Amino acid sequence: MPRDTLTRERIIQTAIELLDADGLEGLNMRSLGKRLDSAATAVYWHVKSKDNLLVLAADQLWHEIALPDLGTVDWRTAATSMATELYAMFDRHPWLVQAFSAHLFYGPGKARHDDHNLAVYEAAGFVGAEADLATAAVFTFVLGNAAGAAATASLTRRLNQDGGNAEERFRDTMAKARDIAMDFPRLRARLENPAAADYAAGPDSGFEYGLRTILDGLQDQLADKPR
């Protein structure tokens, strides 16, 4: 006997909890049912399918993103502010990246379009017209970069706080990578004297620093080869 009645909202909420806790693999209909104190199949009255549930969960989070005022701010500013918002979202819910990689990489062509959805696209610099492929690329960059930065940050946090399993596994991997890296002269130099390397930056400034660096580098490249 379920304490609370099953509702679409409670299902979505619980699904997000499970996903945040255990990742994409942690969510299956039976574990979800157990967590909800009801049969796995009861969910199907409220939600069409598991895929649909994932979409609904993502939608929920997507709709929590604050929109910049496009009347006041130009789209470049908007894109940057979007990047920050998305950064936070991917940081809190890493499974989003896995579940919707196609959307993130291939743009919103495959995604459903509702008003808020499209407003976010607009804010992120995306235009839903077939001619505007360039802007689609920009959109992908904004999302991709936000996700990458989020991952970086969450990695840092895991290192600093978790203490234990995750840290150990990560350090193992990195130690192994380090061993291999010592065979490469450039890597070796960087590893042996990180402070002197031109890319050195505190963990927390990784996002902005990474941006700056790549911007400088690629700007140069493009300047060299016009057209």
Place this chain on the structure above:
Amino acid sequence: MPRDTLTRERIIQTAIELLDADGLEGLNMRSLGKRLDSAATAVYWHVKSKDNLLVLAADQLWHEIALPDLGTVDWRTAATSMATELYAMFDRHPWLVQAFSAHLFYGPGKARHDDHNLAVYEAAGFVGAEADLATAAVFTFVLGNAAGAAATASLTRRLNQDGGNAEERFRDTMAKARDIAMDFPRLRARLENPAAADYAAGPDSGFEYGLRTILDGLQDQLADKPR
């Protein structure tokens, strides 16, 4: 009776063919077996698991990537050349994005490290040391952007060549998006006079144009807010 003997190489090759043709969903051990003219489980003698097979397939493609000469070229140049290579790879094998989104977004922390692997990382500007989170972000950017551009290009190609189902479906989606977009003043303006818009660019120059645009825009943003 299989015509050819089953080999790890043939399995990987066939898996890539299936993946290229039907995407991630198109590959299951039974269909793979059928295509190889042998029992599904025969594959397991050559390959540890399906996940492992995906890694092997990705590795195969990964190893086909040409490395810039790091002795001659600085790492920024190398990163750009990598972007081009990766661009081509994601363009040819879109399922890579789906299967390895975690690697692409979260960096090589979770990936296995062999010599070539690490050489590519180095070329892409990644250093396998825990302090260098900034470079990891750069790595993610290069990959993410390459994938986005590849998707854009493959979308264009699909539109121009496929003629039929894919095009129709895409146009439907876009038409719907367009309808909704007309409610947004900025989008509407862009859609009604795309030629005049500052982002207009030929489909084929989408990659470079997208880069230029976002670089300009974010460069400005960073210039405004130092530190």
Place this chain on the structure above:
DNA sequence: CGTTCTACTTGAACAAAGTGCAAGTCGATC
């Protein structure tokens, strides 16, 4: 108070897919 209807829940069961395993085959070697 009983009936009915609607909203919701349940357990059994099916299908798809990854995979382990015991038994078989086939070709080379002794």
Place this chain on the structure above:
DNA sequence: GATCGACTTGCACTTTGTTCAAGTAGAACG
């Protein structure tokens, strides 16, 4: 011709998404 090891096969088990007929519980109605 016997043996051995490499390789293959079919069966079967497990997990997981999903369907469905049958149930229940509470509100509405007579």
